[in-house]
Amino acid sequence: MTTKPIGGDRIWRGIVLLAVYGLPLFFILLPLCGFLVYSLFWVEGTELHHDLTLMNYRRFFGDEIYVPVLRQTVILCLEVAAICIGFGYPVAYFLSGLKGRKKYALLMLLLVPLLMSYIIKMYAIRSILGGNGFLNRALIALGIIDQPLTFFVFNLNAVLLTLSVLLLPFAILPIFLSLERIPKNLLEASADLGGSNRQTFFRVILPLSLPGVVSAASFVFVLAIGDFLTPQLVGGQNGFTFGRIIYSQFGTAFNWPFGAALSVILAALVMVAIVTGAWFGGGKAAVRR
Structure with missing residues (x-):
């Protein structure tokens, strides 16, 4: 009968604790604290002053530019999240209803764009929506328009559409996983009790998949x-x-x-979004159950 040395267990436990707590502390918390301290410095011309001050935060709230731009960006990102949920939920619901290997093969095809270069995907979208892009050329060839549209190029509409296309897979996956966790016996019980497909969806599937929807929305919002x-x-x-x-x-x-x-202001807003999403998607859902 052999036993492991107690000292070896302590060393291994220390390594695990260092990896679990030390790495996030070093790579996440310390840089955020560094940003917080640096935000209290100020610049005059090209000279950096290390005197601690709230001048930068007063400038943000006192200037008439920054707060409206932040509000406009938040609205834009909420719209991106709504679009991704609106298109992602039907796709995830369709995938969850498939059987066998076909389900996961199609899911992998939807996630393949995540492996592509971000810049390449954006230039591909620009080539479609640009003044001489595929969309405008097709509409002109069909006689629908006489001159290229500028509605989806170099404005917030272009940003909205591009972000929605790029972040759509990030919405599909959490919703799909949430739908996959729904016990099949609940759906069978609903059918045995005479519930129609519509009633089963709105009274069983949709409520139980809301945590995934909220997680997807907060995930897309934070990325956007x-x-x-x-x-x-x-x-x-x-x-x-x-x-x-x-x-x-x-x-x-x-x-x-x-x-x-x-x-720092943006990081605080992101943390609020994450906590709100976790509360609505996790804690509140647990209370309902």
Whole structure:
């Protein structure tokens, strides 16, 4: 009979605890604290002052530009989340109803775009929606329009459509997993009690899949609100978002403390969205059950 050394168990347990708590602390919490401290510095000309001040936060709330842009960006990202849920739920529901390997083969096909380069996907969308893109050429060839449409290029509509297309797989997967967890005996019990397909969906399937819907919505919202590359490439001058403001502060404006303050504000908003999604998707659903 052999026994493991007690010291070896303690070392292994210490390594596991370091990986579980140390890595998130080092790679997530410390950078966020660094941003918070840096946001309290200030810049005058090209000189960085390390005196702690709330000047950057007062500038954010006092200027008439930043708060409206943040509000507009939040609305845009909520619309992206709604579109992804609206298109993602039927797809996830269809996939969950399939049987055998076909279900997971189609799911993998839907997730293949996630493996592609983000920039390549955006340029592909631009080639479709641009003034000389496939959509405009097709509509002109069919005689529907006389000149290229600019409704879906270099404005917030282009950002909305592009983000919705790019983030749609992130909405499908949580909803699909939520639908897969619904016990089949509940559906059989509903049918045995005389419930129609419509009644079963609205009274059994939809309520039980709401945690997945909320998780998908919060996931898409968080990814959309932190994106600055999509508005940069497809938004143009009329597609300005909060992420582009942060990007400009770290780039052309070279005002890193103010960019850090804007990043802290955005991070706080993201945390609120995550906690709200977890409460509605997890805790509140558990209370209902």
